[in-house]
Amino acid sequence: MSATLTEPDAAPRTPKTRPSRSSRSASGDRHGKAPLPWAPWLLLAPSIVLLGVMVVYPTIVMFINSFTNLEIKNKMLGTAPDFVGFDNYIEVFTKSDFPAVLARSLGLMVVLTVLIIALGMLVAMLMTKLTKGWRLTVSIGLLLAWAMPPLSATVVWGWIFDTDYGLVNWALNTMTGTNDFRGHSWLIDPWSFMMVLTILIVWQSVPFAAFTFYAGLGQVPDEVLEASALDGASAWQRFRLIVLPYMRNIITAVIVLETxxxxxxxxxxxxxxxxxxxxxxxxxxxxxxxxxxxxxxGVTAAIGVFMVVLLMAISYFNVRNTLKEEEL
Incomplete structure (x- = not known):
């Protein structure tokens, strides 16, 4: 006969229950440790005050000034400006070259964003195929371009495209065997100016996109890519049908930021x-x-208000997608 493992005479055990939150709160109050609902707001107070002083207040003042005829003489004489309604906005879009500047800015934005996203993805995919040594070399080169201050980078590229001593003019004269590019100015013509500007900004912006996409490519399962390759999917099909869906959120965020x-x-x-x-x-x-x-x-404030509204409209797409993902 084997010994029983149960004790029939013992009282049945009841599962232990955790005290409710209300009882814990009450016990905490009895011990003098009351909850602090204001603690998060206290921690956020410095940031809220800073945002209010640096962002909210100037935005409100700019919005109010956009409906007045505030000029420098009002500042010098200490007189109050007059309310002009939407006259400043009408003047901006009808009596100035602002529409041309807006079209130029939007066109440049589209070109820059497309080039940065495309080149950033190509560099990121190339880094996944390189050996460790070459990947480190490419990463250092990208970091150096990314870390250079914009003003310093502009001065360097200005020297490269310099009219008299630029490297580009010297290289073109050497390759063509002529002096056709001697003294050629790349900045005097608006189209060549935009070409130089595009090269400069893309050169400095590609590293951010490349590093972000490289981190995102690590989330794509290798097993899925190998299985699709065995099923006969081409490289473009694997990229379009597997890589892009996995990196959709990352690509969207980078596109909005770059825009x-x-x-x-x-x-x-x-x-x-x-x-x-x-x-x-x-x-x-x-x-x-x-x-x-x-x-x-007043006119300047109207332009500033329009830029704020335009940037908020561009940011809305990213914010909406982010909120939808948090709700899932």
């Missing part, structure tokens, strides 16, 4: 204009707003 950044470019354009470009024919929204700010502040 916003490319709409806000200022330093590169302004520096190249100082090296020989014609400002009136190469202005983008940032430089146009800067140059208009020296005169009529």
């Amino acid at each position: 916003i950044w490319n709409m806000r470019i200022f330093t590169q354009v302004y520096a190249l204009q100082q090296q020989g470009g014609i400002a009136s024919e190469t202005n983008v929204l940032g430089t146009y707003l800067f140059r208009q700010g020296l005169g009529e502040f």
Whole structure:
């Protein structure tokens, strides 16, 4: 006979239950440790105050000034501006070259974003095929381009395309065996100015896209790619049907960020204009707003309000997708 493992005379065990949150709160109150619902707001207070002072207040002032005829004489004489309604907005779109600047900025933004996304994806996929040593070399090169300040990079590229001593003119004269490019200015013509600007911005922006896409490619399962290759899928089919769906959220985020950044470019354009470009024919929204700010502040505020609305509309797509993903 084997010994029994149960004790029939013992009282049945009941499962232990955790105290409810209300009872824990009550016990906490009895011990003098009351919950602190204001603690998160206290931690966020410095950031909220900073955002209010640096963002909210200037935005409200800019919005109010956009409906007035505020000029520099009002600042000097201390007089209040007059309310003009939507006259500043009408003037911006009908009596100035703002529509041309807006079209130029939007076209440049599209070209830059497409090139940055395409080249960034190509570099990221190339890094997955390289050995460890070459991958480290490429990463260092990308980091050096990314870390260079925009103004320094603009000066360097300005020297490369310099009229008299530029490397590009020397190389073209050497390859053609002529002196046709001696003294040729790449910045005086608006189209060649935009070409130089595009090369400069793409060169500095590709590293961010490449590193982001390279991290995203690590999320694509190798087993799925190998199985599709065994089923006869081509490289383009694997990229379109497998890689892109896995990286859709990452690509969307990079596209939105690059779109916003490319709409806000200022330093590169302004520096190249100082090296020989014609400002009136190469202005983008940032430089146009800067140059208009020296005169009529009401008109400048109207341009600023329009830029804020435009950037918020561009950002809405990314915010909406992010909120949908959080709800899933």
